[in-house]
Amino acid sequence: MFSSVLIANRGEIALRVARTARRLGMRVIVVHSEADSAAPFVAFADEAYPIGPAPARESYLVAERILDVARRAGAECIHPGYGFLSENAEFAEACAVAGIVFVGPPPSAVRAMGLKDAAKALAEKAGVPVVPGYHGDIQDPAFLREKAYQIGYPVLIKAVAGGGGKGMRRVDKHADFEEALASCQREALNAFSDARVLVEKYITAPRHVEVQVFGDRHGQVLHLFERDCSMQRRHQKVIEEAPAPGMSAETRAAFGRAAVDAARAVGYYGAGTVEFIADGSKGLRPDGFYFMEMNTRLQVEHPVTEMITGLDLVEWQFRVAAGEPLPCRQDQLAIAGHAVEARLYAEEPERGFLPSTGHIHALRLPEGEGIRVDFGVAEGGEVTPYYDPMIAKIIAHGPSRDVALDRLHAALEDTLVAGPKTNLRFLAALIDQPDFRAGRLDTGFIDRNLAALGAEPQPLDPGAVAAGALALLAEEKARLAALAAARSGWAGDPWSAGDGFALAPGRAGALRLAVEGEIVDLATDAAGAAIAAEGLAPERDFTLVTAGDAVHVLDRGRQIRVAVPDPLDVTFEDHGGDAGGIVRAPMHGKLVALFVAEGEPVEKGQRVAIVEAMKMEHPVLAPRAGIVEGIAFAAGAQLGEGARILSIAVAE
Structure with missing residues (x-):
């Protein structure tokens, strides 16, 4: 057995590999980007070495830096985890040249199975059945479009070098093929540096x-x-x-x-x-x-x-x-029993599963009989736009499928994340869905049940808003009391202390708050101290996490952020005006394509841009018909969440 290992990966898989390596008596060496310097896998390791900036192409994908660390640290082997360099035959060969064992298959096998078209040809030769389709070398769009017509719709366009769901598009009709092909090739080139695709029959x-x-x-x-x-x-x-x-x-x-x-x-x-x-x-x-x-x-x-x-x-x-x-x-x-794994992601099911980034203010992961959690982040850490948004994998085991699902559901109910939005409530709803419980499932199951699973825009819960507002009021009341006592030694009701109410004033008799990117005015009494909170049912059990000037209200996996609005925050710059024509970045990411120009007319729902985050493309649509004006960024720009990309004025 080896005496030392360098783990050429990050997050939950780096920590998971490190735990086994340590149990086997190995010295654990890790590499990390600038963004991961305080990550749990770095803290767990015996030795940790920085290898570059946050983007993976400047750190985790730079094979030369990783091999240099391995040589300097005296690593006997390199475990690549999954993703990054794990299926890179050249990296495996470079390890061998350096006299370091690559913990993985032979480079010849990686090459043989690394390209989907060649892999299908090998499988077919070995007598393994393959899906009908075109797996050849010709990449001319007109030729591929004709092949798709011959195969018969629906078809699936897949990146030859793809994996992880990237570089894949289902196409249901001939008229949509060219646009889907271009998008698929763009995503494949960015994720795998290889734009080639294959086309195959989509199995119903x-x-x-x-x-x-x-x-x-x-x-x-x-x-x-x-x-x-x-x-x-x-x-x-x-x-x-x-x-x-x-x-x-x-x-x-x-x-x-x-x-x-x-x-x-x-x-x-x-x-x-x-x-x-x-x-x-x-x-x-x-x-x-x-x-x-x-x-x-x-x-x-x-x-x-x-x-x-x-x-x-x-x-x-x-x-x-x-x-x-x-x-x-x-x-x-x-086989002993049944096991089920749920991927806890920082994402927003209510907004088309857009990735969510930010500081993790609170994190509680479940424990219990038959429960295992593989995690990659910790409380106080960050979910950044540079990597996969997975927070943890929650796994449940039981003597039967029903027991495993019951244990997983209970574990999800016991999980808490404050900061980035998560898919917690969505996962719990999915596990409870009757057809899923009965084992009636296929890859289209989630798309057919989005509404039932809560993966559509939901109205704000007035009780949750009121709970957050009351918590902010209580903090403000305590602040004013402390201020009054410091000034005069006075102690009593701060609302009568003459300092006034410091939260943002709204309309007469109202308190103005920032809730999920919107300005909300809540009614108050004459003293400004009580909120009309009929939505707060006494049986509701909200969990409140205070972070700075905001309160995160958690309720069965759903989260809303209630804060004092900052008048300088560009997120609210259009409040009270015509905000209906503002096109904003849905998440932190890169503006990879802009399809409109100044003065150009657009229709409601027209695709005006594409923002890429975590190597996935997200189309940005026009919120209304009108004329494009005020384009703020060019293609290639890095955008913050909520940044204004352009505006659409009403046509006269």
């Missing part, structure tokens, strides 16, 4: 089922059963579970054989995942699934496999990399 009622495989350097390859990852949005996994609901022993054996055959076809060793798309319209069947791709690394959702097998897959990775044989045979592996 698709189930996403993947198989964990493991090989050693002695020729043994086995599988550790399947995971169902069908609960997705925008091709990003939200809930993963093992085993897959409705999977028979016969079908499981067929999936396992196909996965092992695909791995053997490229001489695979180490941890890998073979992903399949299954036609779920008639249930999971031995003859109803197709090869999609092979991820030549550990997966985000590997904990559910660990929970049902009792194994540590990271330990297996280290042992295989050290040349040891796999510790068991296929017939010695068994």
Whole structure:
């Protein structure tokens, strides 16, 4: 076994790998960007080395810097985690040249499975079924458009070098193909430095089922059963579970054989995942699934496999990399119970799942029987726009699927995050959805149930607003009392102390507050001390977290921010005027495209710009018809959340 490891990653996976490495007696070395200098994985490590600015392309993706640290620190091996350099064959080869073991598969396998078109050809040659489509080299838009027509809509455009849901677009009609292709290629080029795509038939009622495989350097390859990852949005996994609901022993054996055959076809060793798309319209069947791709690394959702097998897959990775044989045979592996994982993201389901950034003022993660939490941030830390917005993975295990889901739901109810918005309430609603509970699921499930899951704009809860306002009033009252006492030694009711009420005045008899980017006036009594708070039902149990001049009101996973408005804050610069024509950045990010010019007419709902955050593109639409004016930024600019991009004046 190795005596030291450098972990070439960040966040929850860096901390998770570090824990196993330390248990095995290794010296843990990490690298970090400027943005991650105070992250939990850095604090946990024995040694930590800065490698550059926050953007990954200037730090975590700079192989030379990581290898230089590994040499200076005397690391025997490098564990790449997932993402970043984990599937970079050149990096694996550079490790070998430097005399450092790469904890992963051989570079030849990474190359063979790294491009989706080549991987499908290999799988087909090995007798593994593949989805019908075009996987060739021609990238001419007109040619691809014609191929899509021949395949038949709906089709899926996928980046050849893609992964993680990036560079994928479903197209339902011929007229939309060119725009979807251009967007897909742009996103693929940014995320993978490779704009090439393939086009394949979109399977209706698709189930996403993947198989964990493991090989050693002695020729043994086995599988550790399947995971169902069908609960997705925008091709990003939200809930993963093992085993897959409705999977028979016969079908499981067929999936396992196909996965092992695909791995053997490229001489695979180490941890890998073979992903399949299954036609779920008639249930999971031995003859109803197709090869999609092979991820030549550990997966985000590997904990559910660990929970049902009792194994540590990271330990297996280290042992295989050290040349040891796999510790068991296929017939010695068994499934124990059921496990479900929920990805806790800093995002806003009510605003189209836009990423949410900012300071984490409070964080409480769950504990309990059958509960595991893999986290990457801590209270007092930051969710930045530079990386994936995952806060933690919450995993529940139980003797049955129902027990595991009940435990996961309780764990989500016990989780608290104040600061960035999260998908907590959405996750709890998803787990409670009757069809999901019954195992009736496919990759379109979430999109069909957005309204029922609360993933649409919701009105402000008057009780929550009032609770936040009352908390601000109480703090202001205490401040005034302290001020009055300091001035004259007086103690008593601050409202009669002559200092007046310092919160922002609104209309007569009203208190002005900033609530979720909007100005709200709440009624007060003559003394300015009491709010008309009929919305505050006595049985409601809000959690209040005070941060500066704001109060975060938490209620069953939903959060609102109630604050004293800052007259200099550009977020509120249009209050009281014509704010209906202001087009703002929906989140911190980069303005990658601007589709309109000064004086140009636009229609309501027309796409006027694209903002990119965390390597995902987000279209910005015109809020009304009119004439474009006051363009504030050019393409390529970095934008803060709420920044005004342009205005749309009403046409005369």
